[in-house]
Ligand SMILES: Nc1ncnc2c1ncn2[C@@H]1O[C@H](COP(=O)(O)OP(=O)(O)OP(=O)(O)O)[C@@H](O)[C@H]1O
């Protein structure tokens with residue numbers, strides 16, 4: 001059940017530019033060439049017709065995806081994270097991007113073993129052989145901030161050792177500064193809303209990802225929240241061999257969530273995994289108010305059972321009690337199909353428009369969520385397609401042209417990101433579970449329980465399965 005092997009032989013990590021301007025220019029150039037390429041095709045297509053344009057656009061998708069990939073590999077840092085996100089979205093980006101960019105989820109060219117060994121020995125303060133009886137020099141996977149090696153502890157437990165790339169902190173710092181600049185630029189170009197909350201949320205969360213002690217605590221908190229659930233697995237943390245830059249944990253020999261053949265070999269139906277996935281995230285967001293905020297396929301595995309394995313808790317988000325309650329009320333209105341109630345809850349979430357009138361919030365609530373929910377309901381699919389998002393985007397732009405957003409709840413950035421990733425995965429897995437309905441039903445149960453004064457199960461049942469929810 002091994003992972004596909006990382007792209008060995010590709011450019012070594014240490015060659016990433018560490019100069020702010022060079023990083024900025026390299027990304028800017030890539031984006032400009034991608035963008036202008038599309039513009040040029042659309043322009044010439046007007047004269048030459050769609051039969052001329054379609055194959056050229058397809059070709060440009062591939063060219064652009066590869067260019068993005070190469071730039072991400074060369075620069076490392078946050079561009080890899082952006083690519084991971086795009087690579088999980090067959091619901092919105094062309095297949096070429098999914099195919100090429102999904103390699104960024106766990107197949108980034110690794111750091112040399114020599115450098116990795118140096119980090120571990122420095123962090124844990126002793127030679128490798130003092131801790132491990134076996135240590136695989138080739139990583140099982142390499143991602144945006146760290147690579148993971150399989151090792152055996154002295155007591156025989158098999159461990160996954162996650163080691164932070166040397167120098168990654170500096171690269172991430174530069175990228176955050178450049179991102180703030182990009183967002184400042186966007187704010188000048190698009191006055192319909194203030195995007196600064198995006199930069200603020202990222203500045204708050206991304207540096208936390210570089211603290212593996214924090215990640216270990218997040219993992220334990222989510223494991224505790226699912227203690228009664230049989231089909232969700234979280235690796236155990238081995239604290240005695242962990243530090244800020246090295247996280248040693250239980251090794252889980254699972255199949256990647258996008259590996260359909262691997263899943264079939266385990267006798268697992270991808271649609272079942274999709275159901276567990278959606279219910280697990282509904283519980284984390286709606287019920288626990290603390291969620292794994294980065295469910296891209298590199299962070300999700302499958303075991304027989306079927307069981308869903310969550311890994312990589314670097315990005316986790318805590319919702320305040322009050323916000324969570326409003327989120328529950330808002331989510332419930334999806335099920336009630338009640339536009340007025342949705343508008344009220346939308347404002348309560350923390351959105352503010354210039355006019356601050358009820359009709360405006362109703363329109364926006366419908367454009368962001370209501371319309372997509374209806375489309376999913378009509379199509380009967382477990383996910384929404386790109387056309388629904390385009391339509392929703394058009395509606396939102398139209399509304400904001402005359403009634404700008406003056407405040408956006410920053411909490412929703414990561415909730416929205418999770419929804420995007422889950423929607424993409426639902427398509428990949430051909431889910432039968434309607435994500436919005438699952439979230440709304442859970443919200444409804446919680447509200448109903450509160451109205452009837454029921455306590456939320458004090459002595460929770462000994463075990464349950466999300467697949468049977
Ligand atoms: N406990 C584990 N057992 C087996 N494999 C693991 C384990 N933890 C991580 N991996 C593998 O290592 C890869 C990288 O680990 P992880 O996702 O934690 O790193 P990261 O750099 O934080 O990733 P990201 O780019 O998603 O932020 C995973 O995609 C997975 O394939």
Ligand SMILES: [Mg+2]
Nearest residue numbers: 143298299312
């Ligand atoms: Mg990861």
